Amino acid sequence: MGMVENTIIKKSAEKGVLDINKIRKDFPVLNREVHGKKLVYLDNAATTQKPRAVIEALVDYYSNTNANVHRGLHTLAEEATSAFEETRSLTAGFIGAEEPAEIIYTRNATEAINLVAYSWGRKNIRKGDRIVLTEMEHHANLVPWIVLAKETGAELAYIPIDDNGCLDLDDLGNIITPNTKLVAFMQMSNVLGTINPAGEIIEKAHKRGAITLVDGAQSAPHMPVDxxxxxxxxxxFSAHKMLGPTGVGFLYGKREILDRMEPFNTGGEMINEVRYDYADWNDLPHKFEAGTPNIADVIAFKPALEYLNNVGMDAVREHERELTEYALGKMLDLGFVKIFGPTDSAHRGGAISFIVDDIHSHDMATMLDTRGIAVRAGHHCAQPLMKRLGVSSTTRASFYIYNTREEIDEFIASLVEIRRYFSNV
Ligand SMILES: Cc1ncc(COP(=O)(O)O)c(C=O)c1O
Structure with a gap:
């Protein structure tokens, strides 16, 4: 599996930052048709498509290596272990971690947050403590804390959103009280697209002595993160939202905090010594990785990261910012589309939630599908946010590095046709 040639960054402002035609050739699925139309994949906030290098890495691993990691003394086991650990090093570099051992492999972002809720939360959160979240959280960063608060008697408090879909930080000093132990928030909203000022929130949390957890499921794939x-x-964060396979997620944690935490799952691989009545724990990161991990998908995530590194995360962000600006402008020009979230592309990512008249989001998504356009419809795993916005669901279009302005034009033309169809019946 070769490195991707670094020729995909284009400097021409007129044509955009990336050489999209070149990028699109790397994604086999983009050639398929849906209902006789060329696929327009605008469901990237749910999961992204995979470049050929990732697909080939999976086939290559199962065809030529396939062995369990960290325990064998034969060649295949050594090769598998070293590839498995190479992904960890690359992932650490990708998000600016101090060392690879601070990266714990999980199944997905959801499991990473649950790991913190169980291992850190159950040891450190007591009755009367406060956990601060935001009104825009995904269920993945909501339900684990609701459960923990219920079990411990801790209270939950929420940073509100304003009518623009941005966090209202005016009262942050009062929301993060001296008894706040944890501030957990998303860096980029999967519904509103909002990019939250993570550094500012973390600084305020630390001043109060609180620990911070950032849900980077939507930000790590779309912008530089350090x-x-x-x-x-x-x-x-999760691999599948950033060109990688499903079934792999990551928890970054500062070593001094991870070192003090108890394991999440127990069993093989995570131990140092076991007797019939005793067990103690392996070093980081293995302490948190009980049992046989998802070796193949971890290994196949490496070419995904290499792909993103080659494009450059600044270029990824800029391409999506341009596309989002273009799409928002066109959608607002239609005059009948209600958009949720900021309409200034500098402060948001490429997930655009919207409704058209009283057309149900499921009808909208189904009609778009008949035109080959894949979007998401529903509550986007953010039921409390839907309630706050006064809707039961929205339709969401979301972009990635392979999306084009032409695809957005098709999407816009379809919105016009679908609205016409529904107003005629
Ligand atoms: C903001 C956010 N957090 C967490 C998740 C959960 O990710 P996963 O399902 O990969 O665990 C998602 C998935 O859509 C998300 O958008």
Whole structure:
């Protein structure tokens, strides 16, 4: 599996930052048709498509290596272990972690957050403590804390959103009280697209002595991230939302915090010594990785990261910012589309939630699908946010490095046709 040639960054402002035609050739699925139309994949906030290098890495691993990691003394086991650990090093570099051991493999971002809720939360959160979240959280960064608060008697408090879909930080000093133990928030909203000022929130939390967890499921794939300069204590994200395979997620944690935590799952691989009545724990990161991990998918995530590194995360962000600005402008020009979240592309990512008249989001998504356009419809795992916005669901279009202005034009033309169809019946 070769490195991707670094020729995909284009400097021409007129045509955009990236050479999209070249990028698109790397994604086999983009050639398929849906209902006789060329696929327009605008469901990237749910999961992204995979470049050929990732698909080939999976086939290559199962065809030529396939062995369990960290325990064998034969060649295949050594090769598998070293590839498995190479992904960890690359992931650490990608988000600016101090050392690879601060990266824990999980199944997804959800499991990474649950790991913190169980291992850190159950030891450190007591009755009367406060956990601060935001009104825009995904269920993944909501339900684990609701459960923990219920179990411990801790209270939950929420940073509100304003009518623009941005966090209202005016009262942050009062929301993060001296009894606040944890501030957990998303860096980029999967519904509103909002990019939250993570550094500012973390600084305020630390001043109160609280620990911070950043849900990076939507930010790590779409913008440069540096956990060290953010000073985040925990950072959770998923491989499948950033060109990688499903079944792999990551928890970054500062070593001094991870070292003091008890394991999440127990069993093989995570131990140092076991007797019939005793067990103690392996070093980081193995302490948190009980049992046989998802070796193949971890290994196949490496070419995904290499792909993103080659494009450059600044270029990824700039391409999506341009596309988002273009799409927002066109959608607002239609005059009948209600958009949720900021309409200034400088402060948001490429997830655009919207409704058209009283057309149900499921009808909208189904009609778009008949035109080959894949979007998401529903509550986007953010039921409390839907309530706050006064809707039961929205339709969401979301972009990635392979999306084009032409695809957005098709999407816009379809919105016009679908609205016409529904107003005629
Ligand atoms: C903001 C946010 N957090 C967490 C998650 C959960 O990610 P996963 O399902 O990969 O665990 C998602 C997935 O959509 C998300 O958008």
């Amino acid at each position: 956990v060290k300069s953010l000073d985040a204590d925990f950072y959770a």
